[in-house]
Amino acid sequence: MDISEENSFLRESRIGRPPNPSCLPTPAKALNEISESESNTRAKMPVSRLPPPPSTASKHRLNHYEQPEPKRKTLAERAAEPGSASLHKALPAPSTISGVRTTSLKSVASSGYGSQNPSRGKSLNRKASRPDFSKSVGPGHHRSASAAPRANVFSQSTTSRPPSQALTRTRHAPSANNQMEGDAYRKGTSAAFSNNELQAQYSESDWSQRSVSNATDSSVSSALARLRIDSDDDGYRSDDDRAIRETARRTARPSLSTRSSLSNGFQGLRGGSETALVLFGQPEDSLVAFNPKTPSQIPVPIKRREIEYTPQTPSRVSKDRFKQTHMKRHSNIGFVAWGPEDIDNRMNDMDAMFKQMKEAKEAMSQEQSNHERMVNGYSTQILDLNMNNQKLTSENKMLHSQNDLLHEKAVGLERKLQTVTSELDDKVRQNRNAEEEFERTSRNELERLRRDHTDESERLARIHRDEIKDIERRAALELEDTTRALEKKFESTLEEERSRQAQLVQELEVKIAKGDENSHVVLENKDREIQSLQNDLQALRLDLDQERHLKSEAQINLTAARETMQKRAMEAADTIHAQESTLASLRARILFLESGSKAQSDSFAEMEERLQQANRKAEECQAKLIKEETIRRILFNAVQELKGNIRVMARMRPAGNADGEVAQIQFPDADKESKELEIIGKEEKSSLGTITKKTHSFSFDRMFGPSTTNEEVFAEIQQLVQSALDGYNVSIFAYGQTGSGKTHTMSSADGMIPRATHQIYETARNLEEKGWKYAMEGSFIEVYNEEIHDLLSSSKDSEKKKHEIRHDDQKKQTIVTGIKTVPMTSVDTVEMILKQADSNRRVAATKSNERSSRSHSVFMLKLVGHNSTTGETSEGTLNLVDLAGSERLKSSGAEGDRKKETQNINKSLSCLGDVIAALGQGKEGSHIPYRNSKLTHLLQYSLGGNSKTLMFVMASPMQAHLTETLTSLKFATKVHNTHIGTAKKSTKVKN
Numbered sequence: 008m009d010i011s012e013e014n015s016f017l018r019e020s021r022i023g024r025p026p027n028p029s030c031l032p033t034p035a036k037a038l039n040e041i042s043e044s045e046s047n048t049r050a051k052m053p054v055s056r057l058p059p060p061p062s063t064a065s066k067h068r069l070n071h072y073e074q075p076e077p078k079r080k081t082l083a084e085r086a087a088e089p090g091s092a093s094l095h096k097a098l099p100a101p102s103t104i105s106g107v108r109t110t111s112l113k114s115v116a117s118s119g120y121g122s123q124n125p126s127r128g129k130s131l132n133r134k135a136s137r138p139d140f141s142k143s144v145g146p147g148h149h150r151s152a153s154a155a156p157r158a159n160v161f162s163q164s165t166t167s168r169p170p171s172q173a174l175t176r177t178r179h180a181p182s183a184n185n186q187m188e189g190d191a192y193r194k195g196t197s198a199a200f201s202n203n204e205l206q207a208q209y210s211e212s213d214w215s216q217r218s219v220s221n222a223t224d225s226s227v228s229s230a231l232a233r234l235r236i237d238s239d240d241d242g243y244r245s246d247d248d249r250a251i252r253e254t255a256r257r258t259a260r261p262s263l264s265t266r267s268s269l270s271n272g273f274q275g276l277r278g279g280s281e282t283a284l285v286l287f288g289q290p291e292d293s294l295v296a297f298n299p300k301t302p303s304q305i306p307v308p309i310k311r312r313e314i315e316y317t318p319q320t321p322s323r324v325s326k327d328r329f330k331q332t333h334m335k336r337h338s339n340i341g342f343v344a345w346g347p348e349d350i351d352n353r354m355n356d357m358d359a360m361f362k363q364m365k366e367a368k369e370a371m372s373q374e375q376s377n378h379e380r381m382v383n384g385y386s387t388q389i390l391d392l393n394m395n396n397q398k399l400t401s402e403n404k405m406l407h408s409q410n411d412l413l414h415e416k417a418v419g420l421e422r423k424l425q426t427v428t429s430e431l432d433d434k435v436r437q438n439r440n441a442e443e444e445f446e447r448t449s450r451n452e453l454e455r456l457r458r459d460h461t462d463e464s465e466r467l468a469r470i471h472r473d474e475i476k477d478i479e480r481r482a483a484l485e486l487e488d489t490t491r492a493l494e495k496k497f498e499s500t501l502e503e504e505r506s507r508q509a510q511l512v513q514e515l516e517v518k519i520a521k522g523d524e525n526s527h528v529v530l531e532n533k534d535r536e537i538q539s540l541q542n543d544l545q546a547l548r549l550d551l552d553q554e555r556h557l558k559s560e561a562q563i564n565l566t567a568a569r570e571t572m573q574k575r576a577m578e579a580a581d582t583i584h585a586q587e588s589t590l591a592s593l594r595a596r597i598l599f600l601e602s603g604s605k606a607q608s609d610s611f612a613e614m615e616e617r618l619q620q621a622n623r624k625a626e627e628c629q630a631k632l633i634k635e636e637t638i639r640r641i642l643f644n645a646v647q648e649l650k651g652n653i654r655v656m657a658r659m660r661p662a663g664n665a666d667g668e669v670a671q672i673q674f675p676d677a678d679k680e681s682k683e684l685e686i687i688g689k690e691e692k693s694s695l696g697t698i699t700k701k702t703h704s705f706s707f708d709r710m711f712g713p714s715t716t717n718e719e720v721f722a723e724i725q726q727l728v729q730s731a732l733d734g735y736n737v738s739i740f741a742y743g744q745t746g747s748g749k750t751h752t753m754s755s756a757d758g759m760i761p762r763a764t765h766q767i768y769e770t771a772r773n774l775e776e777k778g779w780k781y782a783m784e785g786s787f788i789e790v791y792n793e794e795i796h797d798l799l800s801s802s803k804d805s806e807k808k809k810h811e812i813r814h815d816d817q818k819k820q821t822i823v824t825g826i827k828t829v830p831m832t833s834v835d836t837v838e839m840i841l842k843q844a845d846s847n848r849r850v851a852a853t854k855s856n857e858r859s860s861r862s863h864s865v866f867m868l869k870l871v872g873h874n875s876t877t878g879e880t881s882e883g884t885l886n887l888v889d890l891a892g893s894e895r896l897k898s899s900g901a902e903g904d905r906k907k908e909t910q911n912i913n914k915s916l917s918c919l920g921d922v923i924a925a926l927g928q929g930k931e932g933s934h935i936p937y938r939n940s941k942l943t944h945l946l947q948y949s950l951g952g953n954s955k956t957l958m959f960v961m962a963s964p965m966q967a968h969l970t971e972t973l974t975s976l977k978f979a980t981k982v983h984n985t986h987i988g989t990a991k992k993s994t995k996v997k998n
């Protein structure tokens with residue numbers, strides 16, 4: 008219903024003060040009126056009958072209301088309207104009406120709304136409450152002041168207004184809720200004072216959807232309805248209405264005060280701010296009665312489920328009425344009418360309350376708007392959150408699917424990874440194998456190159472030697488020629504010199520002859536002078552005579568002449584003497600020259616003679632040397648043959664940098680024979696407590712110190728190697744603990760095996776000039792765990808085959824069945840054999856040495872020679888044996904397979920010792936336990952009888968290996984002291 012309709016009712020109604028207190032409706036009547044209003048809502052209020060809203064309504068609209076609302080008149084306006092003078096008189100000012108409205112709201116709230124949901128109470132919708140209030144309060148007052156027949160219409164205008172409209176204006180709630188609210192609205196109207204029932208009803212409904220204005224309306228309407236009920240009782244109500252009212256009465260709560268008159272309604276409206284507080288926040292249990300402003304209005308506390316009726320104007324109410332606290336079916340509590348002052352007071356109160364309410368409402372509005380904003384904010388947030396949630400859910404799903412995909416991918420990748428890993432492993436393995444193979448190949452290649460290099464060096468050395476010889480020969484020839492040429496030259500020079508000297512002599516002779524001639528001339532001249540002088544003397548004599556005559560006279564003259572003559576004779580004698588001495592010196596010079604030329608030719612002759620003598624001597628010496636070398640060789644072989652036993656040489660390897668402490672070792676005769684060795688043993692404590700160090704002295708055929716090279720070692724044994732070519736069985740062993748240098752001595756690139764084979768080749772080649780031609784066959788086997796393996800077959804073939812040792816007693820030869828024998832046509836074949844054997848050789852790790860040879864390896868070289876010139880043949884064997892490490896089981900720390908290996912090694916080495924010891928006893932026909940081990944069985948013909956045996960005992964200089972070193976050296980000493988027998992050459996002469 009439009010509010011304007013209400014206003015029109017208000018205008019039309021002639022509300023006036025109730026004529027008397029008896030005119031106030033009884034509670035029963037009020038309930039009936041409520042019911043009536045409910046049932047009469049639309050039926051009795053046709054829209055067409057509604058008058059248009061007054062034009063002045065807009066003037067009084069409250070500005071602070073947010074929603075446009077129908078123009079309504081305030082109570083004051085209404086009072087000012089013509090025909091409502093009485094009401095104007097009776098009703099309080101608009102402000103007072105506000106107060107009533109507030110009270111009404113508070114009352115409703117305190118009756119259950121606010122207590123049901125206190126927080127909700129704060130969100131009361133002010134937009135709806137105001138017009139409803141106007142609707143409800145206005146007619147109420149009109150009703151009370153105007154004629155009764157208008158009350159019905161008023162009731163319609165107030166109570167029959169569907170709450171949905173109010174709600175539609177305020178909250179736009181769904182229609183279903185509107186209907187529900189409509190019901191509640193009506194119920195609220197009919198039971199405005201039944202707090203708990205209202206609570207019950209409203210608690211079941213959605214209070215959040217509800218507008219407080221409905222409650223306000225209902226409360227106020229119910230209060231005013233009571234006025235109408237009372238009026239109806241006075242005869243303004245139809246029968247139907249009455250019936251409905253009866254029904255309402257029946258449904259009304261018995262505890263409702265039978266005095267719920269207008270006064271009661273106003274009391275409810277006047278509930279005060281305290282009640283309003285209840286509305287806005289007090290819980291259900293703290294419901295209190297109204298809090299009137301005046302002492303006369305002091306409320307009685309309302310008990311739960313019970314509202315005590317407190318008449319507002321006790322002066323006007325009989326005391327009996329106060330006693331009636333419960334409304335009964337036929338209760339007629341009556342109604343005490345107000346005086347105009349009361350109404351004014353009350354209206355003032357109501358106005359004040361309305362003001363308060365208004366303020367509270369404004370605050371509420373503010374708060375509400377804040378809340379709305381907050382709600383909007385929250386809604387937006389909720390929407391956002393929902394959207395986010397949806398988004399996150401979809402993302403989550405997506406992520407789940409992605410996760411699944413990734414998981415599948417991961418599984419696939421893992422599988423791939425495994426495949427790749429295994430492939431990689433395979434490849435790594437292949438690579439490792441390839442690397443090892445490559446390393447092996449490289450090593451062998453390196454060794455081969457090294458050997459090539461060695462061969463090349465030797466070849467070059469040989470060529471160099473040859474060249475030097477050639478050069479020497481050529482030089483000798485040249486010297487001879489030169490000497491001859493020089494001699495010739497000298498002779499010619501001598502001849503020339505001779506002729507020159509002869510010429511000189513001739514010249515000298517000529518000169519001398521000339522000098523003689525000159526002397527003769529001088530002499531002749533002197534003679535002539537003497538003659539002339541003699542003539543002069545004669546003349547003078549004559550003259551003397553004459554003079555003698557003149558004798559006296561002449562005598563004087565004669566004496567003077569004589570004297571002059573004597574002087575002159577003396578001078579001539581001097582001149583002759585001088586010339587004679589010159590002649591003598593010239594003669595001496597000629598003689599000297601003649602004697603020098605002879606001395607020279609003599610010295611030449613002497614030199615020549617000496618040269619010839621020197622040549623003769625050199626030839627003699629060479630012949631002597633050759634003779635002596637031959638004798639030496641013969642003697643060596645004779646010694647070898649005579650000795651015939653095992654010869655023992657010891658070799659001490661150098662100490663490595665990281666090997667630890669070095670033992671005290673001395674080589675007393677290092678600069679002499681170099682045969683002795685002294686080792687200072689460990690400290691020993693005697694029973695008396697004195698600590699001593701024992702010196703262990705050893706003596707062997709040769710002692711090689713740490714600085715000895717393999718070349719020097721080989722130089723000592725090369726004659727022995729050559730014996731193999733001469734038809735001997737030669738065996739060279741390397742014995743010693745692991746790491747003592749056996750492999751280094753025997754099989755390294757410059758070890759005994761390559762050197763021996765090279766020497767054999769060289770010697771064989773040299774022997775070809777003397778008519779010898781050799782056929783050589785090589786085989787390489789190892790004895791591992793008392794089994795023979797062919798090192799020249801592939802390891803698989805060798806493991807399958809069983810090799811046996813067979814002996815040819817007649818030929819004194821050993822044959823191993825099923826092994827590969829390689830004809831050795833060149834030095835390269837030896838390289839190949841060594842290479843293959845090296846790769847097949849079993850090497851295992853032990854505690855003693857990282858790369859330890861755990862088997863005995865035997866390189867067998869068979870040499871069959873034939874001399875086509877002499878018809879001789881020879882068959883020799885060279886066995887080069889690298890024995891396995893001799894360390895004791897305890898010190899090796901070997902376990903499992905290694906332990907078995909060590910046991911077998913020790914067994915075979917001890918058998919070797921037994922065989923040597925048995926051979927040493929030298930008893931003819933005595934048993935030699937060759938067969939006790941594969942090694943001794945294999946070397947049967949190389950150990951005794953027709954053999955030349957050399958044992959190298961290898962020793963480590965380290966203090967840590969001292970015990971093993973002493974054990975090895977003691978064993979070697981034992982072998983050295985053993986005389987096995989005489990070696991015999993295996994040569995045959997062709998018939």
Ligand SMILES: Nc1ncnc2c1ncn2[C@@H]1O[C@H](COP(=O)(O)OP(=O)(O)OP(=O)(O)O)[C@@H](O)[C@H]1O
Pocket residue numbers: 659660661713715743744745746747748749750751752856858859860861890891892893961
């Ligand atoms: N005279 C030496 N000069 C230099 N180094 C040597 C000498 N003797 C041995 N060595 C070194 O000592 C180490 C061990 O030598 P080698 O392998 O020959 O011992 P081994 O007795 O043969 O051991 P295994 O019984 O395990 O075969 C090697 O590194 C080797 O080069």
